[in-house]
Amino acid sequence: MNTFTTLDFCIFIAYAILIIVVGLYTGWSKGGKEKDSKEYFLAGNSLAWWAIGASVIASNISAEQFIGMSGSGFVIGLGIASYEFIAAASLIVVAVLFLPIFLKTQIYTMPQFLEIRYSKSVKTVMALFWLLVFIFVNLTSILYLGALAINKVVEIPIFSSIICLALFAGIYAIYGGLKAVALTDLVQVVFLIGGGLLTTYIALDYYAEGQGAYVGIQKLMMNVPEKFDMILDKSNPNYTYLPGIGVIAGGLWVSALYYFGCNQYIIQRALAGKSLAEAQLGLVFAGFLKLILPIIVVVPGIVAFALNAPIDKPDQAYPWLMHNFIPSGVRGIAFAALVAAVVSSLASMVNSITTIFTMDIYKEYLVKQKTVSEKKLVAIGRVFGVISLVIAVVIAPMLGNLEQAFQFIQEFTGFISPGALAIFIMGFFWKRAESRGALAAAIGTFIFSLTMLCFFPEVSFIDRMGYVFLLCILLIVIFGLCNKQKQSTKCIEIEARLFATTRLFKILSFIILLTLGVIYYIFW
Template sequence: MNIHWLDITIIIVYLVGITALGCYSGRGSASSSSSYFLAGRSLRWPMIGLALFATNISTVHLIGLAASGYDQGMVVGNFEWLAPFLLILLGLVFAPFYFRSKISTLPEYVEGRYGPGARTVLAIMGVIGALFIHIGVTLYAGAVVFQSFVDIDIIWSILIISALTLIYTALGGLKAVVVTEAVQTVTLLFGSGAVAIFAFMALGDSGITSLSELKEAVKPDQLSMVRTEGEYSWYAMALGYPILGIWYWCSDQTIVQRVLGAETERDAQLGPIFAGFIKILPVLFMVLPGVIAYVLFKEQIADNKDATLVIMIQELLPIGLQGIVVAGLLAALMSTVAGGLNSTATLVSIDIIKRVRPDTEDKKLVFYGRVTVAIVLLLAISWSTQGEKFGGIFEGINQMIAVLAPPISAVFIWGIFWARGTATAALWTLIGGFACGILVFCLDFPAVSGLFMGYDANGDAIRFFTDHMGIPFMLQAWWLFVISSAILVVVSYLTPEPDREIVARYCWKSPMMVLTEKPISGVTDPRIMSLALVVVMVICYAFFL
């Protein structure tokens, strides 16, 4: 597509502007490690909520949710509408301990709860997760969008976007990342909302004016959030998503670092709940338009489902607005990549270098953090070129999460509710669970499984667990969690009981204390806001059953 000069101008102005804003807002952050990595612990709940959403909603989501809506239907929206329940878990269960212990990283919390061995392993897993999941695949997705509008080779697209993100992330630290994420969230929602509005308008122009007519025009159950079979069946989602979500929303440094930078405990709790309310929108702004695209553009999209959003932008939006929407797509990419880079810098500086050299000065830690950002970005650029081998961007990133999350989720959820869990058990759970996850990933990653299992008549790699064993990736996550939990429980009972006084600083004495520890402080109490969010989610689900 030959994009109009006005749209090109809007995109360039936005990219330059957001880079300048990041550099300006992050000035002075290098004065100390706390300022650079945690924004001086000055973040209030609205900023935390917006930043959580922006880091989560990457270009992978924008492209992937529309593509999956076109291909699978509204059922994929469960990835968005189940997230608020996990954000409530973050706000009510995990955030109080994170804030009270004044940790800088989640591996630091794990050391307090379990010991230094588990901390080291978790830090390594955190860097791997940021490198492969948050940054690598996101760069590929953004480059696909950029290449769709501008005739630039995909490698150059990746390099241009990476360079701009590197500038303000390396210079300004978390403060620069969070401020730009707040702006990018608004841009992102405006752009995706515009696509949704124009899609509904085009639907009316095509003669479909009611929900019943739309149901007749789409695939069976394409407008339903609930399936009884397949990889997105209700039981697969009910068992698998919490495992992915506990890691992603409650124990992943890239996401939770915004909570660690909170000014007060109330900010640390309300920020995630606010993000939970915003998470309602992607289903309406991204998944539902993908369903509509099936009605309007199925001949143009055909089997290339990842082109759904790009074709909708090209076909539905006027000149000028196209540039704003593409800027929103790039904003989503930059915010996720920036968050991933900042978290890896924090993990390497605080959990590795600071522990190896305890006397390292603050400014040296910031320097090492900046070097880490550059190195990790180069590695992510190399990995991002493999994005096309997943068969679908959104599916690919969730498959990676499904094999990384289970051991971490087991260590955190058992650790915060079960005082008997021991340091040795946590260490073996992380190592053993991660090893099992790598094995599953290799046997189901097309680039690898094709070498072992061969290819079918269509030339697609045969995946061992998904195709041969009939275990979709959501249930793979569940069974890996069961294995990890079994390791933790068995080894805990085979090793000496931990010091109860130490564990009490990092573990709830009773699950009910989450709700009863303090009196209700008013309508804006995190528990009241959580209840309101649950009610809203029940209403949303009732509409799309």
Template sequence: MHIIDWLIVGAYLVWIVYDGLRRTTGASAVEGYFLANRSLPWWAVGLTVMATQMSAITLVGTTGQGYADGMRFVQFYFGLPLAMIILSLTLVPFFYRAKVYTAYEYLEHRFDVRTRTLASLLFLLSRGLQAGVIIAAPAVILSIVLGFDLTLTIVGIGLPTTIYTMFGGVQAVTWTDVKQMVVIVVGVSAAVVSLVLGLPDGVGVGDALSVAGAAGRLGTIDFRFDLNETYTFWSGLIGGLFLMLGYFGCDQSQVQRYLTAKSVDAGRHSLMMSAFVKIPLQALILLTGVLVFAFYLFQTPPMLFNPVHESEVRASARAAEYTALDAEFQAALEAREVAARDAVAARSIGDATAVASARAAFVERQQGVTAIREQATSLVREVTGDTLYTDVNYVFPTFVTTQLPVGLVGLIIAAIFAAAMSSIAAELNSLSTATVIDVYRRHLRTDATDRHYLRVSKMVTGFWGVFTSIVAVYAANLGSLIEVVNRFGSFFYGSLLGVFILAVGTRRATAPGALWGLVGGMAAVIYVAATSSISYLWLNVVGALAVFVVGMVVSFIWPSTTADL
């Protein structure tokens, strides 16, 4: 990168850290450190709710998803508005009026300490894994930009973020998230403008999107009911609903956000803000990926977007094979560009027959490019041994660093970097809260002072920082990062949601029923995931239903609310 870009990145990060620490008033007590004394305005809480979920994964994984698969991923969020309405009417007032630090404290009030502890441990495991993916996303970018080792880059991100979180508190995290959201929107908007301006003369936005649509990149809604297909209307509406209910209603990283609000209504407003802003914002980010695809129809893209793996293949015994593939790829690109321009010309004429013929020719050329790229990807997997390698995570950072002008590169890299650090801080803060409140203070040291718990919280934050950095080393090579984080969550969220349905939805559920329901739900998810090809979104439904059914059966057989097993 140019020195100006580095200065922008450095200045932004210094400003974010300084401003975050400057706002840590009231963080000298446990309630101030974890919940900002329940004093934050609804709009700030709403922005931090979205920022915690988005992180750098949104810019890296979702844009890559849009480039490779089009707009279909937006269906994933179709259940979000309904989930937010349900949570605003149910769990938000329950949690807020109970004056709890964590969502799982409420389970002890309703059932017993064992149910609370098991639910909290499931959260710690799932969120610890997902936080590792959040670190991996910007590490992928920086390893490309700087040419550094990926593991060292992960340590470089995780270590300062962990230190910052140990001293920041939730109030600092919140106000950092507010700035993060502004910078993300500005950065994405600037990228979209650059993509539009980068189209060749005679090719308008409508023309580019029309050609991209011929390649299937604008297909948004799929009404097929197929349990093995991840992105359909029904999987998003039903499976996505259960996932969003589990994530926003049972995951401490989100519950802690709206517990910092001034009132129940403020907490509700923060969720409704996310409900109606998230889908348009997600569509914009996916569209950015589609525009990157359209941009590279008229510009020469690399055969592989990961230069590190490309270098490894070129240095291997199969370099000649790769060189031959690259020559085929360049010829296929030239043919595809001609076909794309023909499709644009036919569209300008308005002859339906000519348009259909030109689009068909373009689709054939696009299939040729895709086939060669798949061969190159297979070659990379064989040479490097990275059997899970995919180009998705490298598309947008490669575009940013090779195609955007000086200054804008720094802005977008700063946005991704700061977004990751801010989200990681929120995750680490929630992991520390659950560990200290649900485990340490509840089981190990029940009568210590506020100062002692605050000191332990900072030490626990350090532990989770190390753990998530280790996870990040492996997560970077697991495929599309946006899918990885949702796959991790889907193994846990349905079961956690199920136990809260038992807690809030019926008075007949007992403590033994809730405990064994939670165990049964996790067992059902593991069994279904291991023995079927069902899409991960439906695992949320499986977990929630299994917990409810097992919990109600056990409650009927074992009506006692005591803690006896």
């Protein structure tokens, strides 16, 4: 079995130094001028489309994708790529329908939008809820699963890996704010995409006995055709995870639209764009990168299956490939890609946590004086960023084994997304939606999800999200109709021209949708 060489370590160390230098330099205040809250939390609305798109993808891709989706590719095959393909389409929807409304309200955070549209109570409930989830579920799991992936590849103790990852991401994310996170993400994406594609190419070339990646793909499709079904039949043993046509026409849209459209962790990059047009181009750029990701995170798992990898668990497929087939030097690049995915997600999560706490909790409830200086807001954000990382480092080792932690994350997110998405969509487009209905949906999403899980366990996780979303919409409608007013006093006035897009955006969106159509037609 191959091991890390001096060359691999040198390549990885050079990558780590580059990220820290770029992050600290970007976050450095020129001329000694202190950052204000807008510069720290929204990069002073200075992000270009390429920075937004790269940061969205770098924030989104972590160890769960490299390890978890490769494992799903090993078991299920290309069908698991629907998570990435539906995400590409959902980014277009978010850019056209969600983003113009968010930018119109000039918000820093998602809870702020909920206060503008509904009430302070809705904002506070959701802000506290998101903070708890981001710190105790997302941040903790990213640290643990990232450390576990590193342990499988280079055998560094898990707790040591957790500390190193937290320090690596925290150094520049906490100091530099969103701009440092976004611009380092641009470098991270180069390693993530480049290193990932290189790993996939080498694996396919090996499977093709040195005849190249294209021959490798052809050979895979001929030898394991069952791994190239995008829409699973009911007879497929993995149908529960990907319930046929429901994958592209059901609950997976709920998960994708919530994650990319209502999640502070992702949408904050678009809020920091130079303009609406720039932010929309950033999201469509992210959509193009999404089309590439299955090649990086799914195909390696299929190759491992075709090679009859002697592994105990499917999630060992990607580390097995790296150990056995990636040559010295390239292994350092591939490992840098894996760490880049983890660190960029950590940095983005920390930045979002500090933004919500500072703007929605501290500024609203913990400040005694009526006004607070910009310097104090930035300082509070940095302090809370440190606190959140320390909490995550302490809790991360308690998560147990990878499979249990990953399933817990998926189930928990599936409880949140239907209600949250319903609250936002109805707040956008139904003038009678009001705060009691929003609070009912926030509570109802858990009650409905638990009820279906207990009494209808045979219903797929993906289908369940779709059903719960419709029930939450119904709750909001009922409360809205019970209100004597024909429209909420806090409804947002929107008009058709708000959703206008540039010709370039339309062309690029059409190319993405056409590509998706061709993929599903070929691999139906």
